[in-house]
Amino acid sequence: MDFEEKTLKSEVIYDGKVTKYVVEDVLLPNGKQSKREIVRHAGASAVIAFTDDDRLLLVKQYRKAIEQISIEIPAGLKDTEDVDGMTTAKRELEEETGYQAKDWSFVTSFYSTPGFTDEFLEIYEAKQLITVENPLPKDEDETIELLALTFDEAWAEYEKGHLRDSKSVFALFYWKMNRIQNK
Structure with a gap:
């Protein structure tokens, strides 16, 4: 057919x-x-960033499209000069959280909502985080708060409806799957 x-x-x-x-x-x-x-x-990258004490870095921000506060994993748009999704992920982690990571790995990629957009999202995992002394500046139009939540705290935010965007829900279930596999 x-x-x-x-x-x-x-x-x-x-x-x-x-x-x-x-x-x-x-x-x-x-x-x-x-x-x-x-x-x-143009596409985007997102980061599932874990601290050494097994907390997930998240950003809290207001999302006008849904008229509410949203708790999300760090993410951002690919710039024209980005050579690949990893470049975007590294930049966004530093801009939004003030951290860099020593250990990076590709997790997955997907079309966010192919019924009406061609947005392609790449997700990376970052570990062995390092605080950056003079991090890249945040985007001028972003007002964000950095959170470092335990698994139970992040899951509670999901249950309250504060952590609901697709990339962050994926990150939470990815974390849950890894916890189950590593028991």
Whole structure:
């Protein structure tokens, strides 16, 4: 069976700092036409950063899209000069937390919400954290608070609905899986 939707027309309706909004007329496999509203995104990286005493570094910030405070793992957009997702992850860890890490490993990657965006997210694990004396500056439009939570504290934030974005929920379940495997 053919699943491909062929683009007949593509119109950029907004080209912003972070995303581009596109409306496409497509030809469906059954011969009918439809419209697709797509958010184009440069991609991002996120970091599951563990302290030596087995705490997870998280950032607390207000998210306008959901009109509430959100507790999330450090993450950020790929810059045009980033050579790969690891470069982005290292920069974001330092900017948002004031830490660097000696031990890095790739965990996974995925499309965040392929029904309407092409955002591709890469997740890395960071251990053996080192406090940076003069860290990279935080983004000017971010107001964040650094948290270092135990597994039980992070799980409680999840249960209260404060830790609910996909990358951070993934991080919490990744941590849970590793705890179970290492018992």
